[in-house]
Amino acid sequence: MAKTLFDKVWDAHVVDTIKDGPQVLYIDQHLIHEVTSPQAFNELEQRHIPIFRPNQIVATADHNTPTLNQHLPVKDLLSRNQLQQLSENCKKNNITLYQLGHKYNGIVHVMAPELGITQPGMTIVCGDSHTSTHGAFGTIAFGIGTSQVAQVFASQCLLLTKPKSLRVTVNGQLKNGVLPKDVILYIIAKLGTNAGTGYFCEYAGDVFENMSMEGRMTVCNMSIEMGARGGMIAPDQTTFDYVKGREFAPKGEAFDKKVAYWKTLSTDEGATFDKEYFFDAEDIEPMVTYGTNPGMGIKVSENIPSVNDASFEKSLEYMNFKKGESLINKPINYVFIGSCTNSRIEDFRVAANYIKGKHKAENVTAWLVPGSKQVEAQIIQEGLKDIFDAAGFELRQPGCSACLAMNDDKIPQGEYCVSTSNRNFEGRQGQGSRTILASPLVAAATAVEGKIVDITKQLN
């Protein structure tokens, strides 16, 4: 029978099936961080259960880390305690940890792909909903709760019901200035925040085939924002070239053998999906969100829709926007380029390319937070830091930072932030903060202009 990419990877990992119940799915790689792991370690310890496969776990500190002065002890006591617990737990259980300051430290979904830990055909989990990012490599990767973190610790498996399948196909040529972030914001705006719930999504079509791995990661990252547990793109030459030569990637003959297998993973001709959507690349424009969920997005040139619904109105009230108005020329005081969605080298290249020779507006605080130590090093090495410095942007140290504002990087009450992150929920970037999601290009232009502009007019 014709199989989908998802079927092939899933079926290769089924250990057992409970009659009329879930399946036991084997997990190849488990990624952990400081916020969602301590309770799982505690639980196992209390129940005297050992960690089953410590060499298939990699840990990093990212959610709750400062982005300034990382060489100094962490000031916040609770954060410091959480980081210390991670170190102790990893040491006790022989788990590899890239702690704060380590040359491989970074946001879990930036660090693992760049080290070659993420490989096609794998199953990967992490106590973080944006684990869907790794699907860019043709892996089944998804976020789990802490009880499931404990289950994987105990057995390297999870009990799961196989999700339904969904395919989103986008064909055509993207317009100048339209980035992968715009593609996924467009898809979510069209489909809504729960169209994917209960499904695993495959992205297909020339738009994704022509994307870099960084771009594919941006797209798959936000699958969860339409409710899908994960998103995948079939591995191809772009994928193999990216993985090749990375620290933990297979080498030599072993790599070639893997590639031969990875090439078999694409969805078969004639395979069917439970749901399919098709979009036209030419219809996509630079996007911005205007509300308090990622589905509330519009083309930057469009006006906020007029919907008569209590939840919609509550959302606009929070944002202090009106139905039918345009966001163009809205003054913005904060810009954040970072997060597991857009903190890879390509994102900073796009920003630097726009910013070069310009200066940020007087009113704007612009934070650039690389996804990892390696990205940070590359920014410096490529001379991008000099461009950012000259333009008045602040390059900080790696971490999740203002995406969820667990550390000190908070947007003040009532302020708008044009952000390359993934969630515009109420208070997500700090109590009372108002988030407008956008691409790194739109974010860079906002910082320079001090207000939202129609970037397409500048480019054409």
Next chain:
Amino acid sequence: MEKFTTLQSTAIPLAIENIDTDQIIPARFLKATDRKGFGNNVFRDWRYNKDGSINKSFALNNPKYSGSILVAGDNFGCGSSREHAAWALNDYGFKVIVSSFFADIFKGNALNNGLLPVQVSPEFLNVLLTEVSEKPEIKLEVNLEAQTISVEGTSFSESFEIDAYKKTCMINGYDDIDYLLSKKEMITAFEAKKTD
């Protein structure tokens, strides 16, 4: 995990759609390293005004409403995978969350913590929201064995779906770790024959 069979309780109505886990428990409260105590901060930024005073118009602060059932709008629990959301709701005293739609990860997290997500039709959700809002003393009855939810003293009743395995776990208080540990040999054998 605590066992769950049936529950009769008054309920708290929260007619807001797309309640994300950042609202249920904001990120700044995720620095704790155990599972307890999150109830104090459940819906923190909706329960309190900007100046720190209590927001009296929020349902959880309305003395009219009480009980261990939360009746909430569509797409409850979307966003972050933080299990702290389920812990916070549990810790506050909820045993059942009713909505017309649940986000995947939240649903799994709730079930893993003995917090029962009851998915009803949008029409029945409207009935429940109206009944509970207008008659705060009215009790809802949730019967997991029969998979039904009804409004006491009325003919309003609906059945709900739940995975058979998860139902057994909830009724008996089992968790997935117990089951997975019983499969260790099979897992090891799988690893041995797995080539990729």
